[in-house]
Amino acid sequence: MASAARGLRWALGPLGLCWALGPAAATNIVLLLMDDMGWGDLGAFGEPSKETPNLDQMAAEGMLFLDFYTASPLCSPSRAALLTGRLPVRNGFYTTNGHARNAYTPQDIVGGIPDSELLLPELLKKAGYTNKIIGKWHLGHRPQFHPLKHGFDEWFGSPNCHFGPYNSTERPNIPIYRDWEMVGRYYEDFKIDLKTGEANLTQLYLQEALDFISKQQASQQPFFLYWAIDATHAPVYASKQFLGTSQRGLYGDAVREIDDSVGKILKHLQQLGISENTFVFFTSDNGAALISAPKQGGSNGPFLCGKQTTFEGGMREPAIAWWPGHIPAGGVSHQLGSVMDLFSTSLSLAGLQPPSDRQIDGIDLLPVILQGKLIDRPIFYYRGNELMAVRAGLYKAHYWTWSNSWEEHGKTAVLQESKLVLQGAGRKGKLALEMFFMLCLGANSTQIK
Incomplete structure (x- = not known):
């Protein structure tokens, strides 16, 4: 039903006349969300060392968004906004709210995403999608807030990023889960060397993504992959093969490994022959954390301040859309966009309408991405x-x-x-x-x- 509806809709649009012959296949969706990566960290956005060739190539093959914003300069509220399409003040994750607050660390915060919120994976299920989150959830650590209770079918990652180490029964290290089972903890079972910055986590998260994509392609099942890794959040880490390879120190090493991983994900989609049926979007949850600079923080380019502030450095993010055969190569957009728009855009790709029983703050960016239009957003x-x-x-x-x-x-x-x-x-x-x-x-x- 959803696929047929989407085929009809595009048949009526100026770019979809050839699809009028039959229902369109459901489009796979891959959202690549970085943690504390700044607007100025990529070569495509002017970083002078140009150590992100794969992301720069992604931009050359797709569309670069120069005016793309998060919904909050902090981790949890911005992630809640992405997955609900709603401002944090609506979804219960604005700062110091007693209901959910920011969920900085699971040991301190008891709240999480309210049951009343409808998350993107819950809605995509209606169109037959299989949904996986890899990496950082950060919307509550108690059982009622578990991602598999909010639409995801699979999870490999943590309820938070790799704070610590704590090594205490009163304040234990952050756990890592495979679906419902805790498979270890950061620093203990999943090693992070604070002296050298060495950790194999990005490689684990990369392999999880490649395996999930392969499995879904073999089953001919449409999928939503939310790849939310935390390598650029302090304390920064990278695997041994990338340590010492950047002109930008350990933070640059982490960015180089992320770049390499994104390149492998895109190449994998191409090798499986599903790149033209897979929409990929790359961005960050908030600006670079200047409190962690210079060794552990990134660059916000020419913009003022960074994470934890609503100035441009804290809110404006790097953003790239990639969809071979659909997005004209080399596009640059000045559309005022937001992570909340990824909610509405993803639903549109699946042939679904946003919920009508609540205020949705995100807009559908497909006219921008496919036709180069600018959508009036007089106030944001x-x-x-x-x-x-x-x-x-x-x-x-x-x-x-x-x-x-x-x-x-x-x-x-x-x-x-x-x-x-x-x-x-x-x-x-x-x-x-x-x-x-x-x-x-x-x-x-x-x-x-």
Whole structure:
């Protein structure tokens, strides 16, 4: 049913006339989500050492997104936003929310993704997809939050990244799971050498991806692969063959191994003859963690600040779409995009409509990717209890503090910054920004004209 619906839809579109002869085959979906990788870490985005030839080739064969954003500058909220298509303030993962909070470490946080949320893999099941997550889940560690309870069929990875080591019964190291079974812990059964940075985890995650793709191709079953590895999150690691090979130190070694792994995944799809039926998107959960720099953190290019801030360095991410035979090679888009759009875009690829019983903040990017269109997004905002920002056209404003108390800091700083932003904005931008501050920050619009 879903495949037939998708075939009909594309038959009515300007690029899909040849598909009108019959139902279109379901498109495989591969989302490659990095952890704390910055906008400026890839050669295609201007990194001068140019040590990412495979990702640069992916960009040359597909489409580069220069204005692509996460929904939060922190790990858990951005991942929840990707998988639900909804702002963290809607899905229960905004900063310091008592229900879910950020899920920094499983030992400290008891919340997770609410049962009321519909995740992308749950919806893809309706179109016959088999779904696998490899790597970091980070949406809750208790049994009720397990990824296999939220639409995934398989999991190899961890509820969190490789914090530690702890080596304590009171605060044990982070576990690694194969589906429901815990198969070991970081630093113990899965070694990470903090002195050298050596760990074989990326190679394990790569092999898991290759094996899953091969299995699904053999079964002729459409699949969704969510490859969410954590190699660029401090403490950074890389396998022995990549250690010492980068001009950028250990962090560069990790990026080089990721690049090599992505190249092998794309080549595998081509060798199996399914690359033209597989949509691949590469991005990061938030900007580079400058607190870990220079040895353990990446580059946010020309942008201000990084992870944990709503400035461009914390929110704007590298992004590449790849789909041979469908995406014109060498495309560059200035579409204002977001990780939340991957939810709506993936559903569209599967011939499914987004849920109608809730607000969905992501948009379908297929017209952008396939036809080079620009979709009007007059206002794009993100908000938690502590981190707030809004973009209207080229203009952006922030309210940034680590306190939950609006009264403690007062409105003066926000209003001063607002005046500066509004002075340069056009009428449409001013109206959008005024509405944001009036509704989200409690400021009277007459105060910020």
